[in-house]
Amino acid sequence: MDKSQERARIDADDDPGANSGERDLVALGIVTAAIILFVGTGSSIGPDVVRSFMGQGKGPDGALLNAFLLNIALIIFGWSRYRELAKEVKLRRKAERQARILAETDPLTGFLNRRAFDAAVNGMIADARQRNEAVAVLLMDLDNFKQVNDYNGHSAGDQLLLECSRRIAAILPARALVSRIGGDEFAAAMPFEKHRPERVEQLVGRLVDAISTPAQVNATDIGVTASIGIARSDLAPIGDQVRDQASDLLEMADIAMYHAKRQGRNRFYWFEADMADEMRFRSEIEAGIRRGLARGEFVPYYEQQIDLQTGELTGFEMLARWDSPDFGVVSPEIFIPIAEDIGVIGQLSESVIRQALADAKTWDPRLTLAVNISPVQLRDSWFSQKLLKLLVEANFPPHRLEIEVTESSLHRNIAQVRSLITSLKNQGIRVSLDDFGTGYSSLAQLRTLPFDRIKIDRSFVTSLVENRDSAAIVHAIAMLGKGLNLPVTAEGIESSEVLEQLRQYGDIKGQGYLYGKPATAEDTRLWLQSLGLLLVTEAMAAIPHEQTPQTAAAPPRLTRNG
Structure with missing residues (x-):
């Protein structure tokens, strides 16, 4: 449903009297009374006026003539006032219609807003029930x-929303109701x-x-996808109840949309x-x-992390x-x-x-610490500064820290990733x-981005x-890796055959x-202490060296050089 359709629907709901104007009783009464008096006085003085002009008698009575002229003035005034009031009423009704449009529609797309959508859907469900039909309610995010918005600005975001709304309106049937109920x-x-x-x-x-087809916005291809949830009015149970009101169906469609x-997104599910x-x-x-x-x-x-040739812990x-305390140890996945x-x-x-x-500050200085960061953090322009602050607070040498960036995050904003890596x-x-081989990076990106290492994803290893x-x-x-002079790390080594x-x-x-x-911090500390790879402090000296962790086995041929 486009803007013109929506406005036509709202206009049709208006009072029919709006098209002919409202009658102002006072102005109409003045005009009516003046016309009656005009007819009465005119009939009395008319013959006298005619005979006077013909030279056959005296002129009309002065009082009646004044009353007659006053009637004419009242008719002119009353009619003028009536027309002005009719014009004011027409403008007011137009403003009321516009206000109603604004109250019931989204100003950007012209679709119904949430309140108007709920009311219209409830009416559609009642009509469909009479025809033995069902109503499907869709929620698209x-x-x-x-x-x-972050990368291209809110103006580009609005243009993309408009383009998506046009595509939605072009595909849905004429009987469909459409609403923009939130930002996207x-x-x-x-x-x-x-x-x-x-x-x-x-x-x-x-x-x-x-929706997944890229749109041209300011001469730039911008692509998004849509996740859609669907609920149907005839099969809408939650618990032991059948809930078929618009708000209930939107709630269920929302659940299906998050599913x-x-x-994986870019798909749809029924609730x-x-x-x-x-x-x-x-x-x-x-x-x-x-x-x-x-x-x-x-x-x-x-x-x-182990050097596969020497077996040394690196x-x-x-x-x-x-x-x-409620769910136990929860996996990051x-x-x-x-x-x-x-x-x-x-x-x-x-x-x-x-x-x-x-x-890691208490480990042997030759041991490094690798940390994964979320693709969401790559969009934080202050991440580099935040990380530097953490390093300063911990007094930890930056060269011992390695940040791992997943390959799938590179295609989202390569310029920002390059800036972050450089910083x-x-x-x-x-x-x-990280996870090299599973994403979308090209060899040109790998060559131009200043990475220090590539990691082979465990699914291949x-x-x-x-x-x-x-x-x-x-x-x-x-x-x-050899050709680009980039060291390689293989994840997911689970057998000696893979190792060889x-x-x-x-x-x-x-x-x-x-x-x-993977071991807890305490188990790791005890294990490193038993291997002599823990910096000894006064507080640690009292800890027995024979304690070893139960969750981390020593790697094959583990040595400590020097």
């Missing part, structure tokens, strides 16, 4: 739209035959494809009852993350864990995406990095490209022996469960 959220409702839900799916599939986001349980669990996780940040429940674990990769969505990933990351720097390297921090494609990819990356295959590539580091699972 543009994926990564915030980045468009659109809702739609349409009736359909209960036994033909595939028609809704076809339309929604076209919406997903249309689509968690499944199912078990999604509500999943959403409640997510809400509990969100609340738990916020509480956990305040309570210091997010802690660093450490995974060994450092650790820090992996964040959530030690929750669960809490990090949620922390990114609710906007606390920066605070969480800084907290565990601060702890890791304090831990980190200027501080003496090393930067590695774990299947290196039995999968020829994985073996070919690992070989290609290892040779690429990797050793053929010479100077390469590795990490994985073959060398032990």
